[in-house]
Each structure stands twice: as C-alpha cells, then as structure tokens.
Amino acid sequence: xxxxxxxxxxxxxxxxxxxxxxxxxxxxxxxxxxxxxxxxxxxxxxxxxxxxxxxxxxxxxxxxxxxxxxxxxxxxxxxxxxxxxxxxxxxxxxxxxxxxxxxxxxxxxxxxxxxxxxxxxxxxxxxxxxxxxxxxxxxxxxxxxxxxxxxxxxxxxxxxxxxxxxxxxxxxxxxxxxxxxxxxxxxxxxxxxxxxxxxxxxxxxxxxxxxxxxxxxxxxxxxxxx
Numbered sequence: 001x002x003x004x005x006x007x008x009x010x011x012x013x014x015x016x017x018x019x020x021x022x023x024x025x026x027x028x029x030x031x032x033x034x035x036x037x038x039x040x041x042x043x044x045x046x047x048x049x050x051x052x053x054x055x056x057x058x059x060x061x062x063x064x065x066x067x068x069x070x071x072x073x074x075x076x077x078x079x080x081x082x083x084x085x086x087x088x089x090x091x092x093x094x095x096x097x098x099x100x101x102x103x104x105x106x107x108x109x110x111x112x113x114x115x116x117x118x119x120x121x122x123x124x125x126x127x128x129x130x131x132x133x134x135x136x137x138x139x140x141x142x143x144x145x146x147x148x149x150x151x152x153x154x155x156x157x158x159x160x161x162x163x164x165x166x167x168x169x170x171x172x173x174x175x176x177x178x179x180x181x182x183x184x185x186x187x188x189x190x191x192x193x194x195x196x197x198x199x200x201x202x203x204x205x206x207x208x209x210x211x212x213x214x215x216x217x218x219x220x221x222x223x224x225x226x
Contacts, residue, residue: 004160006170017216029173031150039063046076048120050102055087057146058121067093080105081210101191102129110137123149125169153177164215168195175199188215
C-alpha cells in the first residue's frame, strides 16, 4: 500500500506506527511565513490561538503576555487543539481553555465570556468562524495576522491508495491540480473534513484529535481491517 501525506513528516515515525510494509511519500502542499508585526500592549485582552504557526509567529514578534494570573491585567489564553497548546507551553505559558476546533471555541466564548476583549493571532486565510460569530454577539474581537499561508498547488502524478490531509488550506492546494479519485481519505479534525467534502462525495476518515498521533492511530486501526 502506498500513502500520500500532504505534510513533511519523519518517515520513521510513520513506519513505526503503520509498519515497514507501508510505502509513504510526503509532499508539502502549503508553506507558511511569519509576518513582522510590531508588538503592542496586550493589557485587558484575552488571546486566541488556532494554530501552531500563530503561536510561533506571535513569540517571534516578541509579544509578551502577562502570565501572572493574580494580576488585574492577566492575559487569558484560549487555543484550538492539543498541538497548539503544547506549542504555547514550549514558550513557558499555560492555557486557560483548549477546545477542539474554532466552532466549539466560538460557542464557549459566546456562552461564558461575553465581557472579555479578544485578540486572535492567526494566518491570512484563517477560518472566519470567530470573526463572524463573536461580533454578532457584541463581543469585542480583533484578528491580528501574524503569518501568511501560501498554497503551493503541486501537481502529483503518482498514484496512491490513500491520502492524508492536515488543514483546509492543504485540501484546497491539493485540489487545484489533482483529483481525489479512488483514494481512501484521512483527515485531521472536522474543519479539514468539511473542506474535503466540498470536493468529493467520498467518505472521509476523520481523527478525533488534531494531532499526528491521533491520525496515525486511526490509520493503524483501519489498516488492520484491510
């Protein structure tokens, strides 16, 4: 069996989970670049991160959250996904709330955080769920673009039994020049699956978590059935 991963992943990690008899190609379909943003005062704001790239670009721009939770101007940090949470922890900060996707984060904020002011550090093509939902509820929200995502649109001529997708932008980039055909489709998270369903009526196998470990676990279980 030959599987396409639309991201650069250590082949030894994949073979360790799926077995040596699985052939794997890794092709990058998107590229991200941080944007230079002059750091500003974060006082009185709660912070939102929906990707690892957003966290990385935030700290590269030397923003400094107030991590003293006893302080009046303590910055609560909300994020999407365990991977994003781990990236925040690498920089020495904790998270106030972790949700599985932007939709659930949006609902949580609307139900519980009406009086907070939010700054969302994200990419140029971030999903507009928060941008749309929060202002409708008169919640103060501002999107700060700290990185750009470029769709590489590679033409892939090799034939694969399965393909693995990691983001909506990755799906769009792949779909520009390629067809999904008869491949088994794997997806990290519901938002990526929703994007795949715009291009194909095939069923999509979706991991419960937004991590590489969760998608590999799903694939391992599926491969045992074949």
